[in-house]
Amino acid sequence: MPTVSVKRDLLFKALGRTYTDEEFDELCFEFGLELDEITSEKEIISKEQGNVKAEGASNVILYKIDVPANRYDLLCLEGLVRGLQVFKERIKAPVYKRVMPNGEIQKLIVTEETAKVRPFAVAAVLRNIKFTKDRYDSFIELQEKLHQNICRKRALVAIGTHDLDSLSGPFTYTAKRPSDIKFKPLNKTKEYTACELMNIYKTDNHLKHYLHIIENKPLYPVIYDSNGVVLSMPPIINGNHSKITVNTRNIFIECTGTDFTKAKIVLDIIVTMFSEYCQNQFTVEAAEVVFPNGKSNTFPELAYRKEMVRADLINKKVGIRETPENLAKLLTRMYLKSEVIGDGNQIEVEIPPTRADIMHACDIVEDAAIAYGYNNIQMTLPKTYTIANQFPLNKLTELLRHDLAAAGFTEALTFALCSKEDIADKLGLDISATNAVHISNPKTAEFQVARTTLLPGLLKTIAANRKMPLPLKLFEISDIVIKDSSKDVGAKNCRHLCAVHYNKNPGFEIIHGLLDRIMQLLDVPLGKDRGGYVIKASAGKQISRIQSSRTSFLPWAVC
């Protein structure tokens, strides 16, 4: 869940009123947000780097607010305020408009070289915008939040924002050999080739996470203006030339990526959020993107979609009885302008470009329920009549574990994942003989394989509890995993029972006795042949057959 950090006083000013922390927490809860933390820059620095470093840092109170992962429209102060003000019916949801420029439309020409590395691009212009320091910071922060979330750390989409007045269109989005790309990147004073940059950024704590996206591609994506000035080398870095500042008035926004749908959503979110500060509020200047096939399209889409939902469907799904008019009002409070039409049971819902999360009627139903107030919904019990059954294997497990404890053994609970060594080398087995499933991305050796036997876990439990008085009598009934090509996924669980008796003297008869007891509980008689439960006299010793020829056991303890 993304966390958005906003200055409290700025937030309250924008909301037109103040709240106590408790009141604001309550409002968040109702709306599906979470006031996660109340802090300040100073507090954050002092927590992370100590009091000395925090000296002189800002004391301004910050609210850290958790936002649902699909609500990209709430990832900045502007969006949060708009959402809450509409929810509280203090403002009407603004209507976002795409307008054609007075002069020539800005063009972004996509060449076919991009197809193999980062094929999609969209663009738009914010005209006559007025930043302040706080607005500018919010603008930068929103891009970062989008990059981290919907853009999947820039892999799916990367955003570049530029001072349009420093550039001259049309722009070209192409892909070139890294050695052929040379420009002065953001906040650097000299020019580097793309190869050099990739090296420099290997040690950059922020940028190093994005290098892998294009690192091994033969061609790197790059955007030029008509004079050959580099706007950006997505998804890594922008050029320094077109850098925006708090004084920038006209912004050219480009989003490039591998997911066209998401690139369009990201562009829509940025322009809807920040067109608020344009001279013509909530209007966005269109840009034209020319695709390699010669076709072209204008962006941002800013599409409004109409959905038809029946009022009784909403009532039925939520479990309430509201009139269609009331439901329409509830939805309107959720930024979904709605009205009753047709037979009086139909609600026409307008989905604005900010609400890409609305994919289905069920999303509209949820918003109606949120506006109604989850905690105002009458709780009822469904009349679903069913007869309960236990899963037979678990039923047997439950019965057996109680009787094993009654037999004086203590239940252990060990990990299903372990190292290869645990199930092989340490038990005197070769890993290839274990038939184990292997994990491809373990962070440590503890998670290399799924266990094929419960024994290592019990032995490790004993090793970790050597301070305990002897004897230790442990058991575990749990699943192990082995490969099995007859199963759809190629592996299966098997329920195992394992018990260990640990004392100064081996006391084989104790573990043997437990086996006898288990067989008694399972109603398995001593067999005459060697199948099943067999007790066989051998060299004057009573030997039980539990597992045949396991190298983990001493040779005379196995038959």
Added chain:
Amino acid sequence: MADGPVAEQLLRRLEVADGGLDSAELATQLGVEHQAVVGAVKSLQALGEVIEAELRSTKRWELTTEGEEIAREGSHEARVFRSVPPEGLAQSELMHLPSGKVGFSKAMSNKWIRVDKSAANGPRVFRVVDKVEDEVQRRLQLVQGGQAEKLGEKERSELRKRKLLTEVSLKTYWVSKGSAFSTSVSKQETELSPEMISSGSWRDRSFKPYNFSACGVLPDSGHLHPLLKVRSQFRQIFLEMGFTEMQTDNFIESSFWNFDALFQPQQHPARDQHDTFFLQDPAEALQLPMDYVHRVKRAHAQGGYGSQGYKYSWRLDEARKNVLRTHTTAASARALYRLAKKKPFTPVKYFSIDRVFRNETLDATHLAEFHQIEGVVADHGLTLGHLMGILREFFSKLGITQLRFKPAYNPYTEPSMEVFSYHQGLKKWVEVGNSGLFRPEMLLPMGLPENVSVIAWGLSLERPTMIKYGINNIRELVGHKVNLQMVYDSPLCRLDVEPRPQRT
């Protein structure tokens, strides 16, 4: 009959004593070791209220071995003086006497003797006085007679410096009559024996009362693991509510069932290497239900079933990738798919409690594997109000009655709600579970009828267990580093009664 001669004598003397007796004095009077008196005191104490004994610590001066010798033989200087005859003694001869060296210098400083260095045959020692008072011997004899208090502090410390005296502390008892004092006590019986019953002698015996403040002997027992005790209770609750247990014994799952079937898009962060364990071997699922797979693919890539879909190019190879299941909802999806195949549709209530795996950062409350509890109800016309009603019943069986619901986002439920309960200890609302109605994009491709809704909720087993048993570090609870003593000592799991206060 009294318990031995010493105890008997103690009681007799106590009977006539004024107030009480000191155990050390009694030992001296009786001419026995002090330890014998202490033994008698203890055995009489065990009889109950016969005597009262108060432990006292007293300090006493005692002679050292050398001190005893001097008390007997006289001080070294006195012995030197006595060795010197009126005609004198050669100094060299005197020095060879046992007390010679120490005694000579002391006798000299006392001015009892003198040395004539000009005598023929070397220096010679002569008496100066006729008679001496051996003060050291007298003082030591006083101490020996128990009259150390007659000596001044300075005198005692001088003797101690000469290592003739030493101070010892002595633990003695001040014994007085108890409320049930009697000189004719008999030893109380501790056990009732079959002989006493058959002979009837138990009627005349006195029995030692049980000591209820002592601990009993714990029985040899096996113990169930606390987390699994809580698991049993959750199973019980579901069964009481008529929920059928789902099959969940497959830790390995294909991405298809773990994600795609749940309408979780292929670029979702949960499908990242950083969050999910992928398999190297077997890396891919061998079989997928291809008809159903195509419906799922369409729902993701193009929409349908009333949905816009995610509009991306859905890939089969991504769906084939095997993972360690990240939630038991994968098993719920299989169960619902099986349910959808059965015609006509019959309503069901399902539950499961089993392990799930996350390739996440580990800390005091998070491990790479944990248990997930999940409940699912499928029926015609289920509502959000029904979900809340079931959750209220479920949580009230856990002893949680104050609930409230927060809108939330889950990829496969809509509407979704997080369940919060008021925590009396923390004095705030804490999240106790997550819930929602499964999305139509998940249910309709399975083939479930359109008017069937499926409500579901989930929570972890570890969190309520840690709260229940006051455990702060999850490693003490789950895995081989478990604290077995904690397992031995953990009480019954009764979820409907108040948890004990958190250990500090």
